[in-house]
Structure formats: C-alpha cells, structure tokens
Amino acid sequence: MKKLILIATLAMLCVNAHSQSRTVVYGILEDGVDFNSNVQGSHLVQLLSGVTAASKWGIRGTEDMGGGLTTIFQIAGTFDLNSGALFGNRIFSSNDFVGLRSNRLGTLTLGRQWDAVVDYIGPFTLNGNVGGAYLAHPNDIDNTDQGFHTSNAIKYSSPMIAGFTFEGLYAFGNTPGQFSQNASFSAGISYAFESFSAGIAYLRVNSPETATQGYQSGGGYTNAIYGSYLSAARAQNIFGVGASYKPFSMLTLLADFTNTTFQQGSAGHDATFQNYELSALVMPAPDITIGAGYTLTKGRDHATDASPTYDQYNLTAEYALSKRTSLYVIGAFQRARGDAPVAQIAVFNPSSNQKQAVGRVGIRSLF
Template sequence: MRKQMISLAAVSAAVCTAPAIAQSSVTLYGIADSAVTYVDDFKGKSSTQVNSGNLNTSRFGLRGSEDLGGGLSAIFNLESGITMDTGVAGSSSAFWNRQAWVGLDSKSLGQLKLGFQRPVMYDLLGPLSHTPPFGAPAARVDGAGVTGSALADFNNTIGTTRFNNSVKYSSPDFAGFKVHGFVAMGEVEGGSNSTGQTVNLGVGYKRGAFTAGLSYLTTKCKEVGGCAGTKDDDTVLGLGAGYDFGVAKLNAIYTSQENAKNVKDADADTVSVAVIVPFKPWTLAVGIQQLNDKRAKNWDVQQINVSAVYDLSKRTALYAIYANQTVDNGGIAGISFLSGGDSQNQLSLGFRHRF
C-alpha cells in the first residue's frame, strides 16, 4: 500500500508539472545574410564589397511566452543585430539594439508591450514597404537615410527607427479592424512629461487578400523649454494598402511629414509602389519610390528597385537586388553607401539563411 501511495504521488506530481512546462516556451531565432555588393559611386569611386543584411538585417534573438490561463499570456522579445562581414555587433552602445520588450497578450483585451520597440507606423505600413521584397537598401526612402545624403534630412519612421521607454497597445480584431496606440516617454531631465515625447496612433484593416493601414505620429522637441526658433513638432501622416491577386501582390504607401527631425519647415511627401510576383521557388519584385522635398533646396529623390529571390529551402535563399537612386538640384545620393554625386547604382548578390 505504501509503495502504491508513493507511486500515485509521483504520477500526480508529474501530471501537475507537465502542463506548466508545456505552457511556457523560449525560442532562439535569427537571420544570417551576406552579399557581394557593387556600388558605381562610393564617395566618387566605384567599389565592390562584402557586406551584411542586404535582403534582411542579420540578427539573432530570443522570444518567449507563458500561458497564464484564461486567454492571457506573458510575452517578451530580445533582439540584437550582427554584421556578418566583420562579426561586429550591430551597435556599440546597446546589445539588444533591435528590440527589447516585455508584455501581456490577451485574446479578449489585446496586447500591451513595454520597452525598446518600433512604433505603430512600422507595424501598419512596414509590411507594405519596399523592405520585404527589396531589402535594406530600398528602405532608405521610407526611413532614415545614409548620413550625408539628401534622404538623411528625413525619417518617416517606417524604416529602422525604434524608440526607448515606450508603451505600445494593439486591440483585438474587430471584424478585420485593429486599433493601435504608442507612446515613447521623452524622459528629459528637467523637462515636462511631453518633452521629447513621441505619440503614434493608428488603425489597421485586414480581410482576405486586402490589407490597409492609417497612422499619425508626432514627436515633441527635446529641448527643456520646448520648440523655439528653427525647431517645431515633427509630424508624420501615413497610409498604405496592399492586395494579393494570387499571381501578384500590389502594395502602395503615402506619407506626409512636416518639420522632419524637429527642423521647422523640413517638409516632404513620399510615395512607394511595389509589385511582387511569387512563383515558387522564385519571387520577383519591381518598385518605384519618390520623395518630394518641399524645402527651398528641393532635393527630390527617385529610386527604382528590382529584386529576384530563389528559395533553396524554407530557410535558405539566394538573391539579387538592383537599386538606382537619383537626387535633383545637387543633392547627394546614398542607397547603402554615400555617393559623391546626385546618382548611384547598387547591385547585390547574396544569400540569406533563417534559423
């Protein structure tokens, strides 16, 4: 009898423990992406280089969840960039330089995340941008440009921008609609609660083959006394839509930015259109981007992107990406590298592996 009781206790303990183990998970994941890239004008001369992250930024990360019961889960994500051609970390100042957040996910109430993360603008419009089919070089018009280039004066946050000290909420699905909210605390010493603060609101819609998003973002000046002189609040209005026709996907984005990077009257509009044609194992894509610089210098930017991706497996792909960028009225071009003039061509041949 005593042996039977001990055996029963052991079985009971195992049964009680097993669900707890099954309800919690942590996943190590990443992307290794490297290519040989030819640039016809790299600060005045042609250049051939081995570089990292031309299709997708090379990275590794940890993500996990724990089922808390009642449709509620604890979630987290830590992600760090890495430069494949040198092995150097993606940032010298932050190890988890791509994202670091923790939150709660409720089936009935939505998702809440706190930490270092991208804004709502990226969540809604990023999947419709040029980044997925054309890679990082094509994202410049829709985000932070190469330092010194005409695009570097603007940043509509669809690209690489992430915010410290942020809180992000996404509602449950209501007949295809989701409401999103985002606040990044400025936390400027001696300033008010709004000093340096970023607020981003948006709504998304997805049903069947159709996807659409609308987002409005504003960033306050970081100076303790608020915006003065040549400074003003940075605002971005963005909208986008995409439709999957089966044989091809069509995506389009429009953004209007005022006082970019808090510089008064630094206004610009951007338009991006892309056609993606998948026929396994190939995916071909063509896209056009235009930035209309509304300043007196009128450095309008045009970029054409073409890509071909061949899937060797579900995890590994070969790719070729070509991009051409031109800038009007003496502005400096810059796709992945700073040009010495107003135009630049860039061709990358590489491979990407997901794990």
C-alpha cells in the same frame, strides 16, 4: 567576457525552460556582396551584412496564465556578421519587451519596440516585403524600413475586430523636469478583407536627434538628404497610408504615401518630404519571389524654397533554397533632380553627382 557569459546563461535558460513557457532561441544570418557605381566619386565593392534583414539573435517566449491570458517577452540583439561587432554596442539592440496578451482585450507591452508607422505602413512598401534597406525611401526618411526603434515605450495592440486592428504607443523621454523632451507618440489602424488590406499611421518624435540616437547617420554614413534638418528639428512628424491588393495568387500590388515634417528643421522653418511609392510582388513559382517598384520623393525647405526631388527604381529577386535559406539579387537606381545636388541610396554615402546605382548578391538564413 561578461557579455559572453550573459549570452551563454540566457541560452542555457532557454534549453532548460519548462515546456509550458514555450521559450525559443531564434535569429537571422544575412550577408552579401555590393557594387555601388558612385560613392563620393568612386566605385565601391564591399561585403556587408544585414541589408535585407538585420543579422540578429534573440529569445522569445510565452507563458499561458489561463483564461485566455498569456505573458509574452522578447529580447534580441543585432550584429555585424563579418566583424562580430554588436550594433550600437548593445547586447540587445532590437525589439526588447515584456507584456500581457489577452485573446479578448488585446496586447500590452513595455520596452523597446516598433512604432505604428513600422507596423501599419511598412508592410505596404517594397522594402517591407523583399529587398530591405537599399529599396527604402531615401535614407528611410519615414522609418518604414525600421530605421530606428522606440525606447522606453508602452504599446497597446488590439485584437482583430471585423477586419480592423489598431494600436497606440507612447514613449517616455525620461528627462528630469522636461516630460516631453525625447518623448514619442504613435497610433495606427489597419483593415483587411479577403485580398485587400490597408493601413494608416502617425508618428511624432520630439527632439529626434537624441530620441532616435543618431538615426540620421546611424549606419556610419553622412546623410546628405535630411541629416541637417533632423539634427536641428524640434520634432519629426510622420504620416502615412498604404494599401495592397492581390488580384490573383501570384501577384500582389502595393502602394503607399508618407509625409515627413522636420518641425523647425531649417533656420526655424519646417522642411517636408513626401514619398509616393508603387510596387508589385510576383511569385511565378512557390520558391521564387520577384519585386519591382518606383518611389518619387519630393522635398521642400520652407526657409529657402529649395525643392529637392528623387526618383528611385528598385528590382529584386529571391530564390528559396528551403524554408530557412534564400539566395537573392538586388538592383536599385536613384536619380536626384531639382535642388538635390547628389543622389544617395540608403546606407551608402552620397554620390558625387545626381546618380547612384547599387547591385547586390546575397544569402539569408533563419534559425
């Protein structure tokens, strides 16, 4: 009841806000039906919410302070559309921050936020544009699909300067006597000119098992790809580069590379995974978007010299019924090889063999 009263109060504040505050309620509703060929040896048919985008509601706003300075804020919560349950049992589980934005100096925000890998590498992945979680690198090993937020963070984002933007983020661990435990640091830079854009970013998360709050199995599944490495790791380091090129209006080409290291994640030795992705977006009509891509993931356990490898092929198509509502279909196929015993498309439990395929039909509406 207290949660409902809080939500109702916030909504009333938005309705009654002065016009200069520009406060709005917004959100996403997303749902669909999945078919998975092999989940621990069995077929799976399910109704699942929040795949191409998390179902959420939020409040955001600005206040003009004069002289090119603006106060900004945002709070947002994600939830399961089918059960009504809050994600992570939090009212606000998404980006929640407050800060100042200057036209000349940039933006400084404090709160729960995305890191530089999400901001500067995610836009060059297929799942960062269409399709969402099922098209991510295996179990979103590099956070390019927004697998976790960074809590307790101070973030600076620059204005655009000659086509360049950059950002830096530091998240406090908030652990008495141990300043670096659970702390995170990220930085990135991007460049855009006409039809070309590119980005580079780095993220380090100390004590990732606790800092990311169970990220390796946060969706209720068992992570067979890197869960044991993450839980044992002293730190998780992610480096990524990405680029896009639009040769003509209906076609966008995307490419990205990421390297994720679980420091001391395997018997005191490192475990590393590299993702190589090529993809394309085609818009044959203004209301139709087709995406296709391939990701090669190569891992190495430095304690055992095991080399798991994964190939994933992705295809999706969206049809916009309006500016707010879209219908879509998704198909993904993953093949494990080398020392990888099972396949596992993000969000699902692993297969019983080295192959797994998923198809989905769904709807997404914005407000």
